[in-house]
Amino acid sequence: MRIVADHDHCLGAGQCALYAPEVFDQSDEDGTVVLLAESPPGYLHEMVRQAARMCPNQVISLREHEAADNGADTASPADAPSP
Incomplete structure (x- = not known):
């Protein structure tokens, strides 16, 4: 999961910080x-x-x-096809 927050349209209600304080906060x-x-x-x-x-x-x-690395290939060498 990847989160995008539109700061320009936020009114500062704080519901996000209330429901998921480990992920969201509010600007001082x-x-x-x-x-x-x-x-x-x-x-x-x-x-x-x-x-x-x-x-x-x-x-x-x-x-x-969407992964944090924006979809980069995460296969390990052991998963790679053999020649």
Whole structure:
């Protein structure tokens, strides 16, 4: 999972930080979303989904199948086809 937050449209309601404080915080300056983990570990995914659903402005987008390395090949040498 990869998270994208649209800071320009965030109103600072804080629902994301309430539902997933390990992943979201609020700016001290204006209260808008601060992303603490762009690609959180799997055990946090359901909390992140709930936080995204509860956002009143829907400024949190989730890329469910996108890895932190943006799709780079993660096959190990043992998985490589033999010549």
